[in-house]
Amino acid sequence: MEPKLQGKKVAILVADGFEQEELAGPQEALENAGAETEIVSPVEKKVRAWDGDDMDWGSKFKVDVPLSEARAGNYDALVLPGGVMNPDKLRIEPQALQFIRSFFNAGKPVAAICHGPWTLIDAGVAKGRRMTSYPSIKTDLINAGAQWVDEEVVVDNGLVTSRRPSDIPAFNRKMIEEFSEGIHEGQRRREYVRAE
Numbered sequence: 426m427e428p429k430l431q432g433k434k435v436a437i438l439v440a441d442g443f444e445q446e447e448l449a450g451p452q453e454a455l456e457n458a459g460a461e462t463e464i465v466s467p468v469e470k471k472v473r474a475w476d477g478d479d480m481d482w483g484s485k486f487k488v489d490v491p492l493s494e495a496r497a498g499n500y501d502a503l504v505l506p507g508g509v510m511n512p513d514k515l516r517i518e519p520q521a522l523q524f525i526r527s528f529f530n531a532g533k534p535v536a537a538i539c540h541g542p543w544t545l546i547d548a549g550v551a552k553g554r555r556m557t558s559y560p561s562i563k564t565d566l567i568n569a570g571a572q573w574v575d576e577e578v579v580v581d582n583g584l585v586t587s588r589r590p591s592d593i594p595a596f597n598r599k600m601i602e603e604f605s606e607g608i609h610e611g612q613r614r615r616e617y618v619r620a621e
Contacts, residue, residue, distance in 0.1 A: 428459025429605040433501040436465045438492075438521060438544075442510025445474035445483040446590050447538050451504050454597035460604070463489035463500075467518050475508045477590065492520050497527030502604040507539025507559060516547040526550060532608040534583040536600040538593070542566060542586055555579055556586040582611025 435455050437448060452462050466472045466488045476483030497503070503525065505512070515521040525548040528535050537545060542558040543565065545551045552570030557579045566573045578587045578595040585603050587596035603609070 430458040430460035433460045435460050435462045435502045436500040437504045438465045440511050440514035441473045442475045442508050443506045444508035445476050447506035450593040458601045465490045465495045467492040502534045503528045505537035505541035507541040512540045512543040515544045522548045529612050532610055532612040534603040536585040538587045538596055555581040557588050583609025
């Protein structure tokens with residue numbers, strides 16, 4: 426049987442301080458399912474993880490494509506790992522927000538875990554979506570117009586969200602399922618469709 430994601434290319438968008446297991450776990454699952462993954466970052470060459478288990482800096486990961494050169498049109502889907510520092514840096518990076526928005530505008534599936542959904546607020550794509558996240562950003566998502574629920578994994582028209590590292594197995598299953606389905610028209614919403 427052909428892997429579910431054979432021929433699919435997935436971007437993983439991170440800045441320094443992403444939660445290591447929230448990149449490594451989904452990346453491994455995607456590649457095992459046949460997808461090609463690329464780490465995209467505003468940081469050039471190597472981006473540094475945060476290891477929540479050790480509460481210290483973790484490994485460095487090679488940046489495959491600098492954010493300045495990345496185009497959503499080159500990918501089938503997007504993964505947004507969490508960690509507190511990572512999305513906090515990405516949400517003030519105009520190129521990162523435009524990159525994220527482009528996936529939604531094209532109806533492409535997106536998976537965000539832990540603090541990763543924080544960037545969806547600043548990209549203007551959280552309003553009207555049913556989603557979850559790490560509990561500390563629950564109020565931010567609600568204030569942005571999202572319907573927040575406390576579940577290990579939530580799927581809303583191609584948007585997959587989870588709360589924390591312990592949810593990674595469920596997150597990976599749903600992420601692969603949604604990514605294999607391709608374009609989701611429900612990703613495109615009037616509120617945030619903007620000119621490229």
